[in-house]
Amino acid sequence: MLTLRSFFRPARIVDAHCDIPCGIYDPEQARIEAESCLRIIEKHDASDDKLFRARCIHVKEERAELVKHHLDVLWHDYFKPEHLEKYPNLHETFWKATKQASKVKQSLDAGAAKELLGMIDTIDEMWKATGGLEKTRVNGRPS
């Protein structure tokens, strides 16, 4: 029964429910892998050990693939149509960043890896501006 009290403070909660919460993905996941790519390229360049250099290339390709994976998941599972209204360039930003990750996967260009970091930071800004930080990060993380 509807009373004045329940009108102002409904006790009956209805769920606009979604099984998978949005606050589980963080651009840091992509950023960390992209940083690894940059460092691996630097270590590759500093070495003249053929075997070591081959391993560097192998591991870098693996990490770059993870960058693409994390960006893809963030793109389609975190960002929503209303975010696209706020950031009309959202698709383009992700598209370019994932393409850049492909470039880092294919090459040993430290400049390309640095550029990728910048692109992930742009995505990070959009993520933060849409409340991603508050929804996702767990308190107590070491700085």
Added chain:
Amino acid sequence: MRPGGLIGPLLLLGGLIAAHRWLDAVEVRGRSMAPTLLSGDRLLVARLGPRVGDVVLAPDPRDEGRELVKRVVSIDAFGVTVRGDNPVASTDARTFGAIRADRVRWRVMLRYWPLDRAGVIPAAPPVVDEGGEDACTFPQALIAGE
């Protein structure tokens, strides 16, 4: 503030005294109905059967203790098919199938809180389809630019 923002709630207050089991107030939690309904919105609901396009309350078939708010996209022999207006963040008929028609008893009439968005709930948004592809369609200009 729009005049409609105040008249609605005032009329309601009068109506409440007469209202018994046919009207109720509920609060929305979650964002599967965004942008139509946002978390924290308070709604007036009436005990009325579902029609296609209505926003309704229905028990979650997987957990009857949870009452869902979703939009009706179709009604047929299998029951009532509901969908969130925010298809990329909604668990709905795509997961749990149609809901028995006799379980869908409440229809959302209007929002009375927050006041600046008070009023009748807008009709179905243009895109309520499988996975919301339209909203996420890749811009043609980008593809052409490759």
